[in-house]
Amino acid sequence: MIEVKNLYFKYDEKFILKNINIEIKEGSFTAIIGANGSGKTTLAKHFNALLLPTKGDVIVDGLNTKKYEINARKKVGFVFQNFEDQMVHSIVEEDIAFGLENLELENNEIIDIVEKTLNKLKIKNIEKDNVNMISSGQKQLVALAGVLAMKPKYIVFDEPTTMLDINNKKNIMSIMKKLNKKDKITVILITNILSDLKYADNVILIKKGTVIFDGKKSMLNKKILKEAGLNA
Amino acid sequence: MLKKLSFGQYTYKNSIIHxxxxxxxxxxxxxxxxLIFLIDDFLKTAIFSFFIVIVVLLSKIEIKNLIKSLRPFFFIFIFIFLMYLIFSRNKLEQGIFTLWRFLMLITMSLILTFTTTISNMVIAIEKLIKPLKILKIKPRNIAVMISITIRFIPAMFLNxxxxKEAMLARLVNFKKFKHIKLIMLTLLDRMFKSASNLSNAMQSRLYNENAxxxxxLKLGKYDYLSVAFISIFIFVLVVY
Structure with missing residues (x-):
C-alpha cells in the first residue's frame, strides 16, 4: 500500500501540494485526475521518491521514501508523459535491458526478462529497431516495457494517452487493465481525460494541490468534476 | 529525415570482418x-595499402559506398596537395606520401564503422575502458553518455x-539575427527540458554507475586468427 500522510511540497517558495492524505491500496486501479497544473504529476513523483516531501511522509509498503529512496523506487515504476525522453539507448531491446542492468542481474536473466517483456507487449518484431524510427504508439510500449521488465509492484502512468491516436489509446488502456487484473500490478493513472477513467476503481481528484475527492469511481458526480475544472 | 541523421554507416554483410x-x-x-605514421618508406606503404585492400575485400563493403564516404575529405586532400604544390614543390613527393597515409587512416576508420553497429561499439568501449576503474573513472558513465548522445542528437535535429517549420509558418525571417537567436534559444530550452525528463527517467530506472x-562479447575462431594475422603484419612492418 502507498500511504501519503500530511504531504506538503514547496517549490519556488510556493506550496504545490497541500496537506495530502491518501492511500493507494495494493491491486487497485486508481486514477488521479485534475486540471492542468493541479499537482497530479508532482504528487505521483513522490510515490517513487523522485520528489521528497517538504513536510509529511510518503510510505510505500512500510518504507518511508525519505529514508528508503531506492527501495521505494524499486517498487514503483513510472511511465512518463514524455515517453520519448524516457529512453536512454537507441535500440529497443537495449533500452529495455537498461533498468535490469542497473539492478545488476545476471546476463542470462536479463536476456530472458527482455524476451518475455517484448512478447508480453507484442513488440518482439521491433526489438532491434532504432527508437527514433518507431511510431509513437510503439515508443509508448517500449517505455512501458523498460519499466515493466523491472517487475514493479506499482506502476504510475503519467497521462499515457495524450500523445496517442485512438487505436493506440485503446491498446494502452487495455494493457493497463490487463496488468491490473491479470498480473495484479497496482496501476496509478494520472490523467485529465475523463474517458480514461473507464477501468479505474478508485478516483482521487486534485484541485490546486489539494485533494477534493477520494473514493470509488461510482461516487463521482458532475458537480465535483466541475469544481475541479473538469468538464463531465 | 531521421534516417539521414542517424549515426553510423553500418550495413549488414555476412563477412569475416563483420x-x-x-x-x-x-x-x-x-x-x-x-603504425601508419611509423612507416616511412615506399615498400612498407605499398604493403600497408595492399593490407587495406584485402581487408576491404574481406569486409564485402561496396566500393562506391566507401568512395562516397571518403568524398568529403577530398577537398581537404586537394587543399593540402595545392599547398605543397605552391609553397614547397621540392617536398611534393613527401606531400603525396602524407596524403596517402591520411587516406589509409580514414579508410581504416570507415571499415570499422561500416562493419560494426554503434551499439556494439559502445559496448566495446565500455569493456575496453574497464581498467580505468582504478582511476575511479566509471566505464558505465562514459558508455551511457555516448549512448545518450547517439540517441538524442537526431532528436535534436528533428526538434x-x-x-523551423513552425516559425516559418509565422513568417520568421532566418536572415535576421534576432530570429536565429530565437530559434536557438527555444531549441536549447527544449533540450534542457528533455535532459531533465531523461534524468528523472534514469533515476526512476535506478541508474547505477557501477553496473x-x-x-x-566472446572471442571466436576468426578473432584468434585475426590476432595472429595482425601480429605477423605488424611484426613484418616494424621489424623489417
Missing amino acids: SLDSRLKIIYVLMTSI LERL ESHKI
Missing part, C-alpha cells in the same frame, strides 16, 4: 593508425526542423 569482436576491431584501428552492459 563477425570480428568489436573490441578487437577498435584495438586494430588504433594500432594500425599509429530544430519542427521549430555493466549485459551484452557478452
Whole structure:
C-alpha cells in the first residue's frame, strides 16, 4: 500500500501540494485526475521518491521514501508523459535491458526478462529497431516495457494517452487493465481525460494541490468534476 | 529525415570482418593508425595499402559506398596537395606520401564503422575502458553518455526542423539575427527540458554507475586468427 500522510511540497517558495492524505491500496486501479497544473504529476513523483516531501511522509509498503529512496523506487515504476525522453539507448531491446542492468542481474536473466517483456507487449518484431524510427504508439510500449521488465509492484502512468491516436489509446488502456487484473500490478493513472477513467476503481481528484475527492469511481458526480475544472 | 541523421554507416554483410569482436576491431584501428605514421618508406606503404585492400575485400563493403564516404575529405586532400604544390614543390613527393597515409587512416576508420553497429561499439568501449576503474573513472558513465548522445542528437535535429517549420509558418525571417537567436534559444530550452525528463527517467530506472552492459562479447575462431594475422603484419612492418 502507498500511504501519503500530511504531504506538503514547496517549490519556488510556493506550496504545490497541500496537506495530502491518501492511500493507494495494493491491486487497485486508481486514477488521479485534475486540471492542468493541479499537482497530479508532482504528487505521483513522490510515490517513487523522485520528489521528497517538504513536510509529511510518503510510505510505500512500510518504507518511508525519505529514508528508503531506492527501495521505494524499486517498487514503483513510472511511465512518463514524455515517453520519448524516457529512453536512454537507441535500440529497443537495449533500452529495455537498461533498468535490469542497473539492478545488476545476471546476463542470462536479463536476456530472458527482455524476451518475455517484448512478447508480453507484442513488440518482439521491433526489438532491434532504432527508437527514433518507431511510431509513437510503439515508443509508448517500449517505455512501458523498460519499466515493466523491472517487475514493479506499482506502476504510475503519467497521462499515457495524450500523445496517442485512438487505436493506440485503446491498446494502452487495455494493457493497463490487463496488468491490473491479470498480473495484479497496482496501476496509478494520472490523467485529465475523463474517458480514461473507464477501468479505474478508485478516483482521487486534485484541485490546486489539494485533494477534493477520494473514493470509488461510482461516487463521482458532475458537480465535483466541475469544481475541479473538469468538464463531465 | 531521421534516417539521414542517424549515426553510423553500418550495413549488414555476412563477412569475416563483420563477425570480428568489436573490441578487437577498435584495438586494430588504433594500432594500425599509429603504425601508419611509423612507416616511412615506399615498400612498407605499398604493403600497408595492399593490407587495406584485402581487408576491404574481406569486409564485402561496396566500393562506391566507401568512395562516397571518403568524398568529403577530398577537398581537404586537394587543399593540402595545392599547398605543397605552391609553397614547397621540392617536398611534393613527401606531400603525396602524407596524403596517402591520411587516406589509409580514414579508410581504416570507415571499415570499422561500416562493419560494426554503434551499439556494439559502445559496448566495446565500455569493456575496453574497464581498467580505468582504478582511476575511479566509471566505464558505465562514459558508455551511457555516448549512448545518450547517439540517441538524442537526431532528436535534436528533428526538434530544430519542427521549430523551423513552425516559425516559418509565422513568417520568421532566418536572415535576421534576432530570429536565429530565437530559434536557438527555444531549441536549447527544449533540450534542457528533455535532459531533465531523461534524468528523472534514469533515476526512476535506478541508474547505477557501477553496473555493466549485459551484452557478452566472446572471442571466436576468426578473432584468434585475426590476432595472429595482425601480429605477423605488424611484426613484418616494424621489424623489417
